[in-house]
Amino acid sequence: MGYREIIERAIDTGREVLPEHEAYQVCEEFGIAYPPTRFATTREETVEAAESLGYPVVLKIVSPAVVHKSDAGGVIVGIVSQSELKDAYDLLFANVKEKVGDVPIDGVLIQKAMPKAAEVVVGGLKDDLFGPVVMFGSGGILVEIFKDVSFRLAPLDRDEAMRQIKETKAYEILKGVRGAPPSDLDALADLIVNAGKLLSALPEIKELDFNPVFAGSDGSVVVDARMVIGS
Ligand code: ADP
Ligand code: MG
Numbered sequence: 001m002g003y004r005e006i007i008e009r010a011i012d013t014g015r016e017v018l019p020e021h022e023a024y025q026v027c028e029e030f031g032i033a034y035p036p037t038r039f040a041t042t043r044e045e046t047v048e049a050a051e052s053l054g055y056p057v058v059l060k061i062v063s064p065a066v067v068h069k070s071d072a073g074g075v076i077v078g079i080v081s082q083s084e085l086k087d088a089y090d091l092l093f094a095n096v097k098e099k100v101g102d103v104p105i106d107g108v109l110i111q112k113a114m115p116k117a118a119e120v121v122v123g124g125l126k127d128d129l130f131g132p133v134v135m136f137g138s139g140g141i142l143v144e145i146f147k148d149v150s151f152r153l154a155p156l157d158r159d160e161a162m163r164q165i166k167e168t169k170a171y172e173i174l175k176g177v178r179g180a181p182p183s184d185l186d187a188l189a190d191l192i193v194n195a196g197k198l199l200s201a202l203p204e205i206k207e208l209d210f211n212p213v214f215a216g217s218d219g220s221v222v223v224d225a226r227m228v229i230g231s
Contacts, residue, residue: 023225065103124208132199154196
C-alpha cells in the first residue's frame with residue numbers, strides 16, 4: 001500500500017494518528033530507515049513473527065487509545081527467547097488494561113531490537129505562516145529539560161541539515177563521548193533531509209515525531225514513528 005492510500009484510509013476512517021507500522025510504510029517511501037517490523041493480532045502470529053525476525057525483539061502495543069506507549073506499559077524491550085516473548089505478550093495486554101482500561105487494541109508490533117546508539121529526536125510540524133518545518137534535538141529528558149532543539153524550513157539540503165545538527169548540544173554527544181564511537185552524521189543529516197521531503201510532499205501530515213532516532217556509527221534508524229493527520 002502506498003503512502004497516499006495509507007493517508008486517505010486514515011482520513012476516511014477518522015483516524016488522526018497513523019498506526020506506527022503504517023507510519024513506517026510512509027517512511028519507507030522516503031528512504032527513512034526503521035527496524036524490521038511485523039504487525040500481529042494474535043499470540044501465535046506474534047511468535048511466528050519473532051521467529052522469522054530473530055531475537056532479540058521488542059514488543060509494542062498498537063492502539064489508537066495509547067499515544068505514549070511506555071507510559072501504558074506498552075513497550076517491552078530485550079526479549080531474547082520464545083518463552084520470554086509469550087510472557088511479554090500477556091504482560092503487555094495486562095499493563096495496558098491496568099493503566100488505560102478496556103480500550104480498543106489493533107494488535108502488536110514485533111520489532112527487531114536495534115543496537116544501542118545515541119538517541120536523538122527528529123520531528124516536524126506545519127507552521128501557519130512558514131509551512132513545513134523540521135525539528136532536530138536531543139532525545140529523552142534532555143529535550144524536555146534543556147529544550148535542546150533547532151528548527152529549519154522544509155525542504156532543506158544536507159548542508160543545511162548538518163548546520164542544524166551542529167547548532168544543538170546533541171552534537172557534542174554525536175561526536176562520541178566516553179569511548180562511544182561517533183555517530184554517522186551524514187546519515188543523520190540525510191534522515192533530516194528526507195523528513196523534510198516527506199513533510200513537503202504530504203501536506204496532510206501536520207505533525208511528525210521520530211522519537212527516538214538511533215544515530216549509530218553506521219546509519220540512523222527511526223525506532224518510533226508518529227504521524228498526525230490534519231490541516
Ligand atoms: P513510546 O510510545 O513510549 O515513545 P517507543 O516506541 O519510543 O515508545 O519505545 C520506547 C523506548 O524503547 C524507546 O525510546 C527506545 O529507547 C526503546 N526502543 C523502542 N523500539 C526499540 C527497538 N526496536 N530497538 C531498541 N530499542 C527500542
Ligand atoms: Mg517514542
